[in-house]
Amino acid sequence: SQQGEEDPQALSIQEGENATMNCSYKTSINNLQWYRQNSGRGLVHLILIRSNEREKHSGRLRVTLDTSKKSSSLLITASRAADTASYFCATDAPGGSEKLVFGKGTKLTVNP
Amino acid sequence: SQTIHQWPATLVQPVGSPLSLECTVEGTSNPNLYWYRQAAGRGLQLLFYSVGIGQISSEVPQNLSASRPQDRQFILSSKKLLLSDSGFYLCAWRETGRRTEAFFGQGTRLTVV
Numbered sequence: 001s002q003q004g005e006e007d008p009q010a011l012s013i014q015e016g017e018n019a020t021m022n023c024s025y026k027t028s029i030n031n032l033q034w035y036r037q038n039s040g041r042g043l044v045h046l047i048l049i050r051s052n053e054r055e056k057h058s059g060r061l062r063v064t065l066d067t068s069k070k071s072s073s074l075l076i077t078a079s080r081a082a083d084t085a086s087y088f089c090a091t092d093a094p095g096g097s098e099k100l101v102f103g104k105g106t107k108l109t110v111n112p
Numbered sequence: 113s114q115t116i117h118q119w120p121a122t123l124v125q126p127v128g129s130p131l132s133l134e135c136t137v138e139g140t141s142n143p144n145l146y147w148y149r150q151a152a153g154r155g156l157q158l159l160f161y162s163v164g165i166g167q168i169s170s171e172v173p174q175n176l177s178a179s180r181p182q183d184r185q186f187i188l189s190s191k192k193l194l195l196s197d198s199g200f201y202l203c204a205w206r207e208t209g210r211r212t213e214a215f216f217g218q219g220t221r222l223t224v225v
Contacts, residue, residue, distance in 0.1 A: 030211055031211060033213060033214075035214075040200075040219070040221070041218060041219065042118075042202055042204075042216030042217050042218045042219050043156075043202070043204075043214075043216045044216070045213035045214065045215070048212065048213060088155065088156065090214070092211050098144045098161060098163050098208070098209075098211070099158065099161055099169070099171070100146060100158070100161070100204075100206070100214055101158055102148070102155055102156040102158070103155055104154060104155030105154075105155050105156075107153070
C-alpha cells in the first residue's frame with residue numbers, strides 16, 4: 001500500500017507557535033496533497049505539491065516534499081485556535097489508477 | 113459551481129437491517145467518486161471508487177457494496193449491517209484524469225445498534 005503515515009498522531013501547541021506535521025509514504029507518487037478535517041465534518045483540501053516540486057506555500061501553510069525520502073511536511077506558522085483540526089496527507093496510486101489514499105492523520109490542538 | 117450532497121447526516125440502524133447511503137454531485141460531468149469510512153479518531157479507509165457509470169473498484173472486501181446508477185450518483189449499500197459497520201462515512205469526488213484535489217461531502221455518522 002502507498003498509504004501515507006502522518007506523525008505525530010497528536011500535537012498540542014499554544015496560539016502563535018508553529019505546527020509541523022510529517023507524512024511518509026511507501027511508493028512513487030505523482031503528487032501529494034494535504035487536507036484538513038474539523039471534528040465531525042468532511043475534509044477540505046489545503047494544498048497539492050507535485051512530485052517535481054520541493055516546496056510550496058499558501059498563506060500560513062508551507063509544504064515540503066522529499067521524494068528521495070518519500071516524505072512530506074506541513075508547517076502551519078503563527079497558529080490560531082481556529083487551526084485546531086485533524087490534518088491528513090493523501091497520495092495517488094502510481095500508474096493510471098484514480099485511487100486516492102489517505103494517511104491516519106495528525107490531530108492538532110491549538111490552545112488559546 | 114460544483115457541489116456534493118450526502119445524506120443522511122446521521123443514522124442509527126439495528127444489526128441485520130439494510131443500509132443505503134446516497135451521494136450526488138452537481139455541476140460537473142463524469143467525476144471520479146469515492147466512498148471512505150472513518151472509525152472514531154482514526155484515518156480514512158478507502159472503501160470503493162468509481163471512474164464511470166457501473167464501474168466500481170472495491171478496496172476492502174466486507175459487508176458493503178457500492179453502485180453508480182447515474183453519472184453523478186454514488187450509493188453505498190449493505191444487505192445486513194454488522195456492529196463493525198459503525199463509523200463516519202464520507203463521499204468525495206474529483207475530476208477525472210487530473211489527479212487534483214478531492215471534494216468531500218459532510219459525511220454520514222452511522223451507528224449500528
